[in-house]
Amino acid sequence: MDTDLIRQTAQQGDSLSQYILGNMYVKGVGVPKDFSKAMDWFREAAIQNHAGAQLKLGMFLLVKCMVAKEHDDFLEEAQKWLYRAEGQGMPEAVNLKPKYVLERGDWQDLMRMIEEYSRVSTLKDNDWVDFFKQMKK
Numbered sequence: 001m002d003t004d005l006i007r008q009t010a011q012q013g014d015s016l017s018q019y020i021l022g023n024m025y026v027k028g029v030g031v032p033k034d035f036s037k038a039m040d041w042f043r044e045a046a047i048q049n050h051a052g053a054q055l056k057l058g059m060f061l062l063v064k065c066m067v068a069k070e071h072d073d074f075l076e077e078a079q080k081w082l083y084r085a086e087g088q089g090m091p092e093a094v095n096l097k098p099k100y101v102l103e104r105g106d107w108q109d110l111m112r113m114i115e116e117y118s119r120v121s122t123l124k125d126n127d128w129v130d131f132f133k134q135m136k137k
Contacts, residue, residue: 003030010041018045019053026127035060035134046081051088058082058093063128064135 003024009017022041025034039060045053061078085093123131 010044013048015045015048015050015053018042018048019050022053022056026123033130035131046084049084049088051085051090054081054085054088055090055093058085060131063131
């Protein structure tokens with residue numbers, strides 16, 4: 001995978017390249033593992049209606065809610081992206097985003113949703129550990 005080419009096309013606004021680059025930052029493939037940068041690239045792709053980016057960004061924001069003090073802002077943005085992913089037919093968003101959980105902010109139900117997402121995602125336990133460490137900074 002040509003990291004420079006992916007970065008160049010991502011910077012030119014290609015949503016698929018932005019999504020791929022976000023995933024590269026999640027896994028640390030060709031770039032340092034950096035979840036903040038990953039979320040930035042997912043956000044760029046999500047704005048352009050990339051459903052996979054909307055789903056990942058929404059779920060990462062939900063997890064970030066649990067480790068950040070200003071959780072209401074993250075919860076609101078997570079809800080926005082998950083609703084958009086659902087609107088594009090992403091089955092994971094439908095299954096992981098019961099409206100009553102997001103609207104109530106029920107932390108136990110949010111944890112259940114995150115556990116479910118971790119089962120269907122490509123992230124491994126050490127990826128989640130790194131995510132929590134970076135989000136606490």
